[in-house]
Amino acid sequence: MNITTSNTINNNDNIQQSPNTLTTTPVSISTTPPIHSSNNKFYLDSDNNNSSTLDSSNILLNSVKKKDKSTSIENTDWGKEYDNEKKKLEELSNLIQISKRPSTNVVKVSQLDSSKLDDEILDLLRTQFMKVFMFFKPNFISNFQPEINLILKSLIFKLSIFNLGTTYGNQLQNLTYRNEAAFDPRGGSDKLIKLTQRQKWMSGIFNIGGEWLWTRIQRISINDAWSERPPDDIRKRLWNLLNLMESAYKILSILNFLTFLYDGKYVTLVNRLLRMRLVYAHPSLSRRISFEYMNRQLVWYGFTEFFLFIMPLINVDKIKGFLYRMFLKSTFGKSGSANGGAHSNNPNALPVQNKHQLAEIQHQLALQKCPICIMEPINIPYSTDCGHLFCYYCIKVNTLIDSSFACPRCNSLVSRIKRYTGVDE
Ligand SMILES: [Zn+2]
Ligand SMILES: [Zn+2]
Known part of the structure; x- marks a missing residue:
């Protein structure tokens, strides 16, 4: 028989029997439902004010509803029918006891998020802790970095997994560890099976102690140049062994992660080995992060990325210059055309009659400000087609x-520039 449960039942769905229809003594039937329906409680109130509480799944609810209909038609045979239905209920409860419950699916992203949150909590603590050593020699801190990590991680571990059975990041994501080794998928109790002391100790030793040992050995091996020893040296062999172990660990981690993506059970290798599975601490609670906020965040992030990508491709100065010329054209008519040369009918062009006069005016201009950077005097003056002077840097860049x-x-359009050396040339 396939048992499906759903959350569509209203949790406060109370079925009230009218007092005079109940004649038999109330029978307490207690069945253990699959996780998601643990809050579906309804009561049968009898005339002597005793009540029997049924913790029941969807099927039981339906059978009671059916009974409710029949009693309204035929009141006299109620007791007999109740006994019949009671048998069915007991059969069903037995069936639930032996049948496999639907597998618990925990959202993968919550599990990954929780480990991120744990990392950030550690980071916060470490940043604060490091401020204590602000005035020490920087060498001193980096020498003892693995030990500092060890102490801080042990502290967090003691306060979280050891005392509470779960980490702070998991708590924020409504997750907790379940001892999967002792978990029976058939019927049984829904009570969360807590981690054993052995699991806690082992996970601490593997995760924290293992990491410390690994960083220490690596530091020693690098400082001592194990990799450059002759091949028959014990340290060179150890180095090779360490590399082999690292590769093996990485491959296993990747395999574990791929398996996690498939079945969503164990995020880390250590959790898989120790069978510490993350499950919902409160199954009736949904994910606490609002997706609306997350989507907004993602859209904003995507937009920023796109903007940062597109910005270098846009020549802001060119657009500015274009708009500037457009504005001038529309304001001053065709005479201010960008195509105008030095000797066109451009009213702003230099009033030049001969070469000598041009030199005279340029000499005056050279002492004035550069129109681009407004610096005085012009730095390495360069002359344009129209005869106006600018700093070399300003005109070249533009x-x-x-x-x-x-x-x-x-x-007027600047097509070429040349060095201005003074009146003499
Ligand atoms: Zn300039
Ligand atoms: Zn000019």
């Missing part, structure tokens, strides 16, 4: 980023 750069003084 013509490089915008091929249709117009002279800020006369708005």
